[in-house]
Amino acid sequence: MNQARFPDTPAINRRFRLQWEEAQGCHVLLYPEGMVKLNGSAGEILKCCDGKTPVDQIITDLETRFQASGLRADIEGLLAHAYQHKWIV
Amino acid sequence: MTTPMPGTITPPFWLLAELTYQCPLHCAFCYNPLNYDAIRNELTTAEWVRVMREARALGAVQLGFSGGEPLMRDDLEELVGEAHRLGFYTNLITSGVGLNETRIAALKNAGLDHIQLSFQDSTRELNDFLSSTKTFDLKLKVARLIKQYDYPMVMNCVLHRYNLPHVDKIIEMALALGAEYLELANTQYYGWAMKNRAQLMPTREQVLEAERVVAQYRERIGNACELLFVVPDYYEDRPKPCMKGWGAVFLGVAPDGAALPCHNARGLPGLVLPNVREMALAEIWRASPAFNAYRGFEWMQEPCRSCDEKERDLGGCRCQAFMLAGDAAATDPVCSKSPKRDRVDQVIRFASQPGAQAAAVIEQPIVFRSNANSRSLGQDAA
Numbered sequence: 001m002n003q004a005r006f007p008d009t010p011a012i013n014r015r016f017r018l019q020w021e022e023a024q025g026c027h028v029l030l031y032p033e034g035m036v037k038l039n040g041s042a043g044e045i046l047k048c049c050d051g052k053t054p055v056d057q058i059i060t061d062l063e064t065r066f067q068a069s070g071l072r073a074d075i076e077g078l079l080a081h082a083y084q085h086k087w088i089v
Numbered sequence: 090m091t092t093p094m095p096g097t098i099t100p101p102f103w104l105l106a107e108l109t110y111q112c113p114l115h116c117a118f119c120y121n122p123l124n125y126d127a128i129r130n131e132l133t134t135a136e137w138v139r140v141m142r143e144a145r146a147l148g149a150v151q152l153g154f155s156g157g158e159p160l161m162r163d164d165l166e167e168l169v170g171e172a173h174r175l176g177f178y179t180n181l182i183t184s185g186v187g188l189n190e191t192r193i194a195a196l197k198n199a200g201l202d203h204i205q206l207s208f209q210d211s212t213r214e215l216n217d218f219l220s221s222t223k224t225f226d227l228k229l230k231v232a233r234l235i236k237q238y239d240y241p242m243v244m245n246c247v248l249h250r251y252n253l254p255h256v257d258k259i260i261e262m263a264l265a266l267g268a269e270y271l272e273l274a275n276t277q278y279y280g281w282a283m284k285n286r287a288q289l290m291p292t293r294e295q296v297l298e299a300e301r302v303v304a305q306y307r308e309r310i311g312n313a314c315e316l317l318f319v320v321p322d323y324y325e326d327r328p329k330p331c332m333k334g335w336g337a338v339f340l341g342v343a344p345d346g347a348a349l350p351c352h353n354a355r356g357l358p359g360l361v362l363p364n365v366r367e368m369a370l371a372e373i374w375r376a377s378p379a380f381n382a383y384r385g386f387e388w389m390q391e392p393c394r395s396c397d398e399k400e401r402d403l404g405g406c407r408c409q410a411f412m413l414a415g416d417a418a419a420t421d422p423v424c425s426k427s428p429k430r431d432r433v434d435q436v437i438r439f440a441s442q443p444g445a446q447a448a449a450v451i452e453q454p455i456v457f458r459s460n461a462n463s464r465s466l467g468q469d470a471a
Contacts, residue, residue: 014239015241017178017202019176021148021150022148023100023147023150024150025147026101028150030150030151030178030202031204032178032180032202032241032243033151033153033180033203033205033461034101034151035150035178036104056234058170058415
């Protein structure tokens with residue numbers, strides 16, 4: 001089973017700060033003396049991680065917003081990666 | 090971070106604001122310039138605010154408040170507040186001396202993101218730690234404040250000949266203070282540390298033993314505290330990619346407004362450092378001769394120029410090349426391919442001679458970083 005690949009209602013770990021960086025042209029995660037540059041979809045997914053919205057709702061919201069379907073696997077993959085790197089809790 | 094292509098200028102990533110050279114401590118391994126006491130004309134609050142705005146507009150994201158001891162400036166809270174409003178991730182690099190509850194509350198309120206707490210005079214602190222006396226109590230108090238205000242506990246300890254044998258005690262001390270990260274950084278030989286190199290340089294056996302102890306602790310403590318061990322580069326055979334490239338990610342500003350492509354650029358001869366009082370930061374970063382002097386690969390000499398590893402280490406450190414090879418554009422002599430590697434080997438051979446160290450210490454006592462020593466050394470240099 002997929003135990004705890006990512007939390008049900010993910011939130012950005014308080015040890016990181018998510019923000020848009022104009023000079024980089026992307027969202028970034030900032031942490032002590034460092035930065036992770038996020039690609040477009042990773043930035044959009046992490047922006048939805050507010051600690052209140054369940055993962056299923058995040059998927060529906062993004063599919064609606066980008067008029068796409070079948071995003072579940074990609075989104076869950078990114079969330080698992082983010083959870084593994086402690087970007088989300 | 091990726092290595093920039095030659096000819097392209099990337100935004101600065103890291104602005105290091107050296108707010109003041111004043112410091113209550115006298116560390117023998119400080120990288121500050123020997124003549125720091127002669128540099129008095131500190132930037133005002135308004136000037137720092139302008140520097141931060143311009144750096145942010147250039148794309149800088151991380152901001153380090155350092156010095157000297159940045160807590161010596163009573164406008165630190167105001168500067169942190171402005172940095173936070175500008176969208177910087179703000180780091181305070183401090184000894185903790187002067188950090189009381191009023192100040193940490195004000196810093197938190199101003200939006201400070203991170204505090205890196207250093208051990209300063211580790212020998213004394215270790216003695217204090219073992220006997221539970223007052224310096225350790227001060228550190229414990231500061232460490233508790235840092236936790237109470239919900240900061241990660243990031244500690245830093247500079248390693249050298251005198252404290253490497255106690256690396257286990259240093260780790261125990263960090264664990265006792267509740268540190269989540271401990272950076273064990275071997276001394277880099279610049280400024281005061283270079284002056285005291287003969288005394289501070291460890292033996293190869295000390296370094297290997299310390300690495301072994303760190304590895305054991307890593308296994309034993311698991312995730313409780315992340316231990317970073319920065320090897321002294323004299324004991325490596327390839328140089329560090331210093332500053333991740335000249336004029337690539339790092340922009341330092343000294344207390345008097347001198348813009349620094351690396352922490353120790355003041356010591357490089359012939360490099361005219363632009364001053365933020367006289368030139369806009371964008372022009373300094375993109376167009377000044379100082380920031381372009383060693384950008385990319387064109388400046389390199391052999392063996393770097395034709396080396397297939399040049400994109401990995403970028404030729405090493407310019408200051409080390411100047412100090413050890415006499416030419417800032419030379420290959421960093423730490424590299425085993427450098428024709429001047431023997432100068433590094435000489436230093437480490439000397440460090441391992443039984444008795445030689447004791448003789449060096451007697452002939453040339455450790456020179457502590459103090460205003461009086463800075464004045465007399467500044468006169469020598471002038």
